[in-house]
Amino acid sequence: MIPTANWSYPTAIKFGPGRIAELPDACRQSGISRPLLVTDRGLASLPITTQALDILDAAGLGRSLFAEVDPNPNEKNLDAGVAAYQAGGHDGVVAFGGGSGLDLGKMVAFMAGQSRPVWDFEDIGDWWTRADAASIAPIVAVPTTAGTGSEVGRASVITNSETHVKKIIFHPKVLPTVVICDPELTVGMPPAITAGTGMDAFAHCLEAYCSPHYHPMSQGIALEGLRLVNDYLPRAFADGSDLEARAHMMSAAAMGAVAFQKGLGAIHALSHPVGAVFNTHHGTTNAAVMLAVLRFNRPAIEDRLGAAAAYLGLGTDFDTFYSRVQELNATLGIPGGLAAMGVDADRIDELTAMALEDPSTGGNPVEMTAENTKALFLDAM
Numbered sequence: 001m002i003p004t005a006n007w008s009y010p011t012a013i014k015f016g017p018g019r020i021a022e023l024p025d026a027c028r029q030s031g032i033s034r035p036l037l038v039t040d041r042g043l044a045s046l047p048i049t050t051q052a053l054d055i056l057d058a059a060g061l062g063r064s065l066f067a068e069v070d071p072n073p074n075e076k077n078l079d080a081g082v083a084a085y086q087a088g089g090h091d092g093v094v095a096f097g098g099g100s101g102l103d104l105g106k107m108v109a110f111m112a113g114q115s116r117p118v119w120d121f122e123d124i125g126d127w128w129t130r131a132d133a134a135s136i137a138p139i140v141a142v143p144t145t146a147g148t149g150s151e152v153g154r155a156s157v158i159t160n161s162e163t164h165v166k167k168i169i170f171h172p173k174v175l176p177t178v179v180i181c182d183p184e185l186t187v188g189m190p191p192a193i194t195a196g197t198g199m200d201a202f203a204h205c206l207e208a209y210c211s212p213h214y215h216p217m218s219q220g221i222a223l224e225g226l227r228l229v230n231d232y233l234p235r236a237f238a239d240g241s242d243l244e245a246r247a248h249m250m251s252a253a254a255m256g257a258v259a260f261q262k263g264l265g266a267i268h269a270l271s272h273p274v275g276a277v278f279n280t281h282h283g284t285t286n287a288a289v290m291l292a293v294l295r296f297n298r299p300a301i302e303d304r305l306g307a308a309a310a311y312l313g314l315g316t317d318f319d320t321f322y323s324r325v326q327e328l329n330a331t332l333g334i335p336g337g338l339a340a341m342g343v344d345a346d347r348i349d350e351l352t353a354m355a356l357e358d359p360s361t362g363g364n365p366v367e368m369t370a371e372n373t374k375a376l377f378l379d380a381m
Contacts, residue, residue: 003016003247003248010175012178014179014180016182019182020180020184023055023059023140024059027059027140030092030140030177032061034088034090035090035092036084036085036092036094037052037065038105039067039096040097040098040104041068041070044065049065049096052096053065064084064088066108069101072279073157074158075160078107081107084108086112092109092138093108093109093138093140095142096141098193098197102150102151105139106139106150106156107169108137110173113134116130122167123168128170133171140179141176143181143250144185146198146201146236148200148282149201149254152175152179152257153174153175154175155170156168157169164277165273165276166275181250186236186249187240187241187246192333195287195332198229198249199233201249201255202229203256204225204259205221205225205256205259207260208221208264209222209223209259209304210365211265211364212363212365213262213363215262222255223308226308228248228249232245232248233245262363265297265361265363265365270293270351273351274338276354278343280342280343288329288335288340291329292376293380297364301318301365305318309321338380338381339381343381348378349374356368356369356373
């Protein structure tokens with residue numbers, strides 16, 4: 001059965017096939033009358049984007065588009081987006097697409113009224129309080145992939161184009177006011193993107209579940225998210241038109257992003273610098289390092305993953321969970337390691353230093369040091 005529902009956790013979500021037609025109502029509900037639709041270059045000319053613009057235009061909301069968004073969006077993309085927003089006299093953003101379009105769109109709405117540079121709002125301590133909260137524009141989010149879950153997040157990842165370091169920019173009001181989750185928008189995703197984004201959702205749930213921090217609500221969400229990906233990602237990969245599988249993957253993506261407030265870990269600590277330096281696909285990179293990280297963390301998570309394996313119907317121990325990840329990677333065509341993704345082993349020291357600075361390290365169940373992180377990178381190659 002293909003689910004259709006409305007719910008309000010962690011924000012207002014309109015979920016189900018065909019619900020993109022409700023985009024004008026979502027804008028009005030959010031107080032937006034002149035939206036700027038922000039998406040990435042790859043989506044800009046696709047039928048789903050044209051459809052969204054047509055729906056907005058027919059409702060008298062215009063058809064303004066900004067699509068100068070790189071796969072790993074940076075501050076130059078952001079500056080251009082803010083300039084387009086201000087020049088067009090817009091009063092809100094429709095963040096549309098995968099992680100890059102959603103993250104950049106949220107940041108355009110955030111930065112359009114700020115006077116400080118974006119790096120002043122990095123997710124460190126209470127830096128978010130530096131922002132002028134009253135000037136943050138409303139956001140409607142429309143995911144077209146099932147991976148990052150950025151549509152239900154209060155932060156965005158922006159890459160510094162000079163240092164190639166990914167920074168997390170946080171503010172509570174960056175959480176979209178309304179989210180439209182329409183699985184029909186994901187039907188055209190190529191199999192490789194379906195695989196990479198799906199394993200991104202799996203990585204979010206896995207790391208949140210394994211994080212040592214205390215957050216039982218996130219723990220439960222993460223566990224069910226793992227089950228949904230395990231059950232439905234192979235189906236979505238094998239048949240992109242399987243709307244039931246696509247719908248459950250959209251739920252799993254949102255669940256992963258809700259759950260990881262409990263913490264991320266070494267998977268993301270490794271993939272963030274690799275993506276920033278080598279411009280690799282984030283979710284695919286997560287999947288490529290996942291087995292090495294599971295081996296690395298095994299002493300601390302063996303019992304916990306045995307329980308997860310039982311919930312997923314796989315078995316009762318760590319090895320059955322590990323074998324299932326191997327099977328998923330093989331089925332989905334995930335590269336066998338970082339070397340297969342073009343990562344140069346000569347830069348391991350640089351990547352190690354960047355990984356240790358990544359905020360994800362704090363949620364890893366095994367403490368990450370310079371020595372063991374370098375060894376982990378070498379194992380992940």
